[in-house]
Amino acid sequence: MAPQKLVVIGTGMASGRLLEHLFEIAPGAYEVTLFNAEPRGCYNRIMLSPVLSGEKSFQEIVTHDEAWYEDHGVTCRFGERVTAVDRDRKVVVGEKGEVAYDKLVIATGSAPFIIPVPGKDLKGVVAYRDLEDTNAMIEAAGNPGSRAVVIGGGLLGLEAAAGLRLRGMEVTVLHLMGHLMERQLDASAGHLLKQDLERRGIEVMLQASTQEITGTGKVEAVKLADGTELKADIVVMAVGIRPETTVAKAAGLEVGRGMVVNAQMESVSDPDIYGLGECVEFDGAVFGLVAPLYDQAKVLAKTLAGEADAFTVRQLSTKLKVTGCDLFSAGDFNDGEGRQDIVFRDPARGVYKRLVIENDRLIGAVFYGDTADSNWFFGLIQTGEDISANRDTLIFGPAYQGGASVDPLAAVAALPDEAEICGCNGVCKGQIVTAIENGASDLAAVRAVTKASGSCGTCTGLVEQVLAVTLGDEFSMPAEQPMCGCTDLTHEDVRRLIKGQELKSMPAVWQAGAWKTPDGCHSCRPALNFYLLADWPVEYKDDPQSRFINERKHANIQKDGTFSVMPRMWGGITTPDELRAIADAADKYKVPTVKVTGGQRIDLLGIKGEDLPAIWADLNAAGMVSGHAYSKGLRTVKTCVGTDHCRFGTQDSTGLGIKLEKALWGSWTPHKVKLAVSGCPRNCAEATCKDVGVICVDSGYQIGVGGAAGMDLKETERLADAKTEEEAIELAIAFIQLYRENARYLDRPYKWLGKVGLPWVKARVVDDLAERRRLVDAFLLSQTIYQKDPWAEHVREQAERYAPIADITLEAAE
Incomplete structure (x- = not known):
């Protein structure tokens, strides 16, 4: 039997999943033509946020590449809009010609809602829906x-704000309602989220109504109804989405809020046309989360294959990770008569949990900061x-039901088979267990069979725990991945090999x-x-050629190919002579931007590559050395004025x-390292979120380690108390050397500490005086060789040697 002609309009995640299911259950049944207005195929739109923040490249989130479409015989019409559907002739009319169909799937997704304010069409006003945005x-x-x-304090708006902030922009979020993410969070959890965002440097304005976007040809400012005016170089509209039904309406199909379909995903207007994804309406509902879209895709694949199935609207949970903050909500958490709340708050850890109970049933839950047991609670709601x-122990999770348990896998073992593990793909524990019993013995195999953990990835740890519970001693939690495709060894294996066999060269x-x-x-x-x-x-x-481009050029390369130059300012202290030298250099080399950094230094941005040797010759002559802002090494030591000027200072910070x-x-470390010293517990230098932070007190110095203030916000852990400056310096050096000797490359200290544990570090740095001395001596030995300014020695020879950029192969890894 000859294959039928199937035309699919739209390459979103729903249609991508449809084709996967269809090719699996009915191979060869259809010749598929795929239209997409975007000039590309299917990619994981959930993961656009890591692309925006720089954590991932676009290629890493591509779901189906050219080879996949070719292997499955899909004719791709990418970058071509559909202009009409002629139902009488059964053809789809594209910008470049017609395609006949036997069956047609409309999966046009949704369109962002743009608030109708003056200036909405200015250049620089964007939505947040696709790669172009x-x-x-x-x-x-x-x-x-x-x-x-960013206009809109929902999920997309906050992800956009976080990504832009990580790229160095000053960001303000405007939200019309009284708290953020009001559809997913109650007011208390929304307040915690706002606090976390503000700690990350994102300004949040609630009950903010946008009146106008102003600018001449390009956006320049946003005016609010209360008269406030905010300067802006870009405005991101993230206030909601609407089903994209233009094609369906033009084809004469029934459209309500979306294209109306039945439980088999057939259009109610035409049995040969189907709807899928965010553009459809079923039983009065439209859909925006990926989980129901994947359910629809599975049903439609069976419908097209001639098998019976029906789409049903199941209760959904929201388990999200916004800017490093764990969020979970499910059910009904609104106030109501006869309902009772159980609330757990731990402000120090930023943890909030609220359970809503009605008639001895759990009907709603909101968690912030700790979502480990959320699947178990969601199961109770379902x-x-x-x-x-x-009831008395319910808030503490499954491990405490019937007596506290110390087994970390007890909660997973207690989950019933119906408990949902992967919300995106609707995979329950029983399905994963069945896959394991049928031979899926690792995460990759379970993912291939069930698709659990294959979308947003937040359930990966839970899937591994199900594997551990089901297989018992036959399963060991996954080993660390090899350091790269060149070897089967992990980073830790390589470090042990170098030390154990005294290997002293790359070959x-x-x-x-x-x-x-x-x-x-x-x-x-x-x-x-x-x-x-x-x-x-x-x-x-x-070996300089085995360093990233910034380290080889001894300067931070910018987006336009220019560089930034940042002289070191010891402890944030400078002199009039140094300031004059910087000003003279800025004038002489026509520096377009001079920026005071958060690390108490001055950054000269926009330096041409050919000017680097000369500008550094001038700065070196003024006694200034590189700030190593480009290096995997010490960046800054931030200080307050301490006892010199502050009436609260307890020591000379x-x-x-x-x-x-x-x-x-000048020390090389696995990743960048930042320090701070605050002269009193008021902590003006923000020492409690640095890699190493010192708080001065009357009795001496409190040394903290392992802080973070990026996407992850983490307070330092107390390493030790020191009575003298000398002891404080010795402890800091010993800690950094231990980190240098043991951490994985590109792990910040807080990540390394999370693996080895603070007690392990204390035993070597604090308790073992001989080991502390060895660490300090080893660090100082290294410094005698490598503590030098890269521009002070043979600067012009270095510049000539490393000038070409075209032959550099490491940029992509930076």
């Missing part, structure tokens, strides 16, 4: 000092079982580690270069900061 935001963020206004017997490591490539790659070479340098500073010679910076500068 994302690229527009990335381009705007590439301009130093640029500002963004089943509606009586919880009266466990020696490649031979001993059975490398699959002759010279490594852009991923392993920088890591190997650091490991060898850290372990054998005398015997091993640093500025002096200690300068001593620490002069001791530590």
Whole structure:
């Protein structure tokens, strides 16, 4: 039987999943033509946020590449809009011609809602729906000092704000309602989210009504109804979406809020036309989350294959990760007569949990900051079982029902088979267990069979725990991934190999580690270069060509190909002579932007590559050295004025900061390292969120380590108390050397601490005085070799040697 002609309009995640199911259950049944207005195929739109923030590249979120479409015989009409559907002739009319169909799927998704205010059509006003929007935001963020206004405090708006902030923009979020994400969170959780965003440097304005967007040809400001005016270089509209029904309406199909379909996803107007995804309406409802869209895709695939199935609207939970904050909500958490709340708050950890109970049934839940047991609670909401017997301990989760348990897998073992594990794909525990019993013995195999953990990835840990519970001793939690495709060894294996066999060159490591490539790659070479340098500073010679481009150019490359120059200012202290030298350099080299940084330094942005040797010659002559703002090493030591000027200062925080910076500068570390010294517990230098932070108190110095203030916000953990400056400096150096000797390349100290534990570090840095001395001596030995300004020695020769950029192969890894 000849295959039928299937035309699909739209390459979103729903239609992509439809084709996967269809090719699996009915291979060869259809010749597929795929239209898309975007010039590309299916990609994971959920993951656009990491692309915006720079954590992922677009290629990493592509779901179906050219090879996939070719393997399945799909004719791709990408970058071509559909202008009409002629139902009488059964043809789809595209911008480049007609295509006949036997069956047609309309999966046109949704369109962003643009609030109808003056200026909405100005250049620089974007939505946040596709790659073009994302690229527009990335381009705007590439301009130093640029500002963004995000209209909408829902999920998309907050993800846009977080990504733009990570790219260095000043960001303000405007939200019309009284708290953020009001559809998913109650007021208390929304308040915690607002606090977290503000700690990350994102301004949030609630009950803010946009009146006008102003500018001449391009957006310049946003005016609010109360008269407030906010400067803006880009405005992101993220206030909601509406089903995109233009094609369906033009074809004469019944359209309400969306294109109306039945339970088999057939249009109620035409049995040969089907609807799928955000553009459809079923039983009066429209859909925006990926889970029901995947359910629709599965049903439609069976319908097209001639199998019976029906789409049903199931209760959904929302488990999201916004700017590093864990959020979960499910059911009905609104106030109502006869309802009772159980609330748990831990302000210090930023944890909030609220359960809503009615007639001894759990009907709603909102969690913020700790969502580990959310699937178990969601199961209780779905089943509606009586919880009266466990009411007193319910808020503490499944491990505490019937007596506290110390087994970390007890909660997973307690989940019933119907408990949903993967919300995106609607996969329950029983399905995963069945897959495991049928031979799926690792995460990849379970994902291939069930698709669990294959979308947003937040359930990956839970899937692994189901594997552990089901297989018992036959399963071990996944080993660390190899450091790259060149080897089967992990980073930790390589570090042990270098130390254990005293390997002192890359070729020696490649031979001993059975490398699959002759010279490594852009991923392993920088890591190997650091490991060898850290372990054998005398015997091993640093290989500049195995460093990232910024480290090889000794300057931060900018989006337009220019560079930034940042002289070091010890502890944030400068002099009139230094300021004059910086001003003279800015004038002489026509520096377009001079920026005061958060690390108490001055950044000269927009320097031409050919001017780098000369500008640094001038700065070196004025006694200034590189601030290493480009390096995997010490960046800054931030200080307050301490006892020199502040009436609250307890110690000389500025002096200690300068001593620490002069001791530590120029050191190579697994990732960048930032320090701070605050002169009193008021913490003006923000020492409690640095890699190493010192708080001065009357009795001496409190040393904290492992803080973070990026996408992850983490307070330092107390390493030790020191009575003298000398002891404080020694503890800081010993900690950094232990980090240098043991951490995985590109792990910040807080991530490394999370793996080894603070007690392990304390035992070596604080308790073992001999080991502390060894660590300090090892660090100082390395410093005698590598503590030097890269521009002060043979600067012009270095510039000539490393001038070409075209032959550099490491940019993509930076």
